[in-house]
Amino acid sequence: MEEVKLLGFWPSPFSHRVIWSLKLKGIKYEYIEEDVSNKSQLLLQSNPVHKKVPVLFHNGNSIAESTVILEFIEETWPENPLLPRDAYQRALARFWIKFGEDEGLIIHKFFVAIGGEREKAAKEILEVLKILEQQGLKENKFFGGNTIGLVDISYGWLAHWFLVTEEIVGVKVIEPSKLPLLHAWVKNFKDIPVIKDNLPDYEKLVVHMKSYYYKLLFEVVDL
Ligand SMILES: N[C@@H](CCC(=O)N[C@@H](CS)C(=O)NCC(=O)O)C(=O)O
Incomplete structure (x- = not known):
């Protein structure tokens, strides 16, 4: 009997990437909620380098880093594929996943920017998202075409968490007039x-x- 467990944190977009992938593949797993303000021995032992969730446990092995976990899931359970079969298309999917990981810090900048800096940060994000829209997504329903795949899953934070960010900072970026696709x-x-x-x-x-936002703001003001 296969053992699959996920150590996650309810507000974490990274944990949700793993949840969505496992569910899309129909893999049964046990979910364990982590208290990130008082980290468990399980987390410290299974991800001693970063001490972050998510961590996936598979038959006694632990795997950290959400994008690494997604690739592991895809290789371990090839049913309902989430990456294209074609090697070139797979490389393109990995390119856009990497693009999102590399540009992720810009979101953090948008979150903590105050005053005039906020408009500047919003413009920078818009430029990055325009590239993603026009060169990654194009006219497709999903990044890989008509069905959901790992690229969509890796950008899941844009569909929910980013909207919360927009509400908190009071600036809308993903609007039909700016980023229709x-x-x-x-x-x-x-x-x-x-x-x-x-x-x-x-x-x-x-x-x-x-x-979290107010905590970050105070840290910024203290510097
Ligand atoms: N690059 C990591 C990021 C994971 C991450 O930042 N997890 C956060 C929760 S959203 C965490 O565990 N934070 C605890 C901490 O930073 O101490 C991944 O993709 O898995």
Whole structure:
């Protein structure tokens, strides 16, 4: 009997990447909620380098880093593929996943920017998202075409967490007038039952991210 466990944290977009992938593949697993403010021995032992969630346990082995976990899931359970079969298309998918990971810091900048800096940060994000929209997504329903794949899953934070960020900082970026294709993608992505049924509660997320936001702001002001 295969043992699959996931150590996660309810507001974490990285944990949700793993949840969505396992559910899309129909893999049964046990979910363990981590208290990131008082880290468990299980987390410290299974991810001693970064001490972060998610961590996936498979038959006694532990795997950390969400994008690495996604690749592991894809290789271990090839049914309902989430990466294209064609090697070149797979390379393109990995390119866009890497693009999102490399540009992720810009979101953090947008989150903590205050005053005039906020408009500047919003413009920078818009430029990055335009590249993603026009060169990655194009006119497709999902990044890989008509079905959801790992690229969509890796950008899941844009469809939910980023909207909370926009609400907290008071600036809208993913709007039909600015990013029509990406705006449509948000809806397509959230319309998939596995995604819709496995998102953290929006209002609860606003409260959680607001407290994180104020903590970050104070750290910025203290510097
Ligand atoms: N690059 C990591 C990021 C994971 C991450 O930042 N996890 C956060 C929760 S969203 C965490 O565990 N934070 C605890 C900490 O930073 O101490 C991944 O993709 O898995």
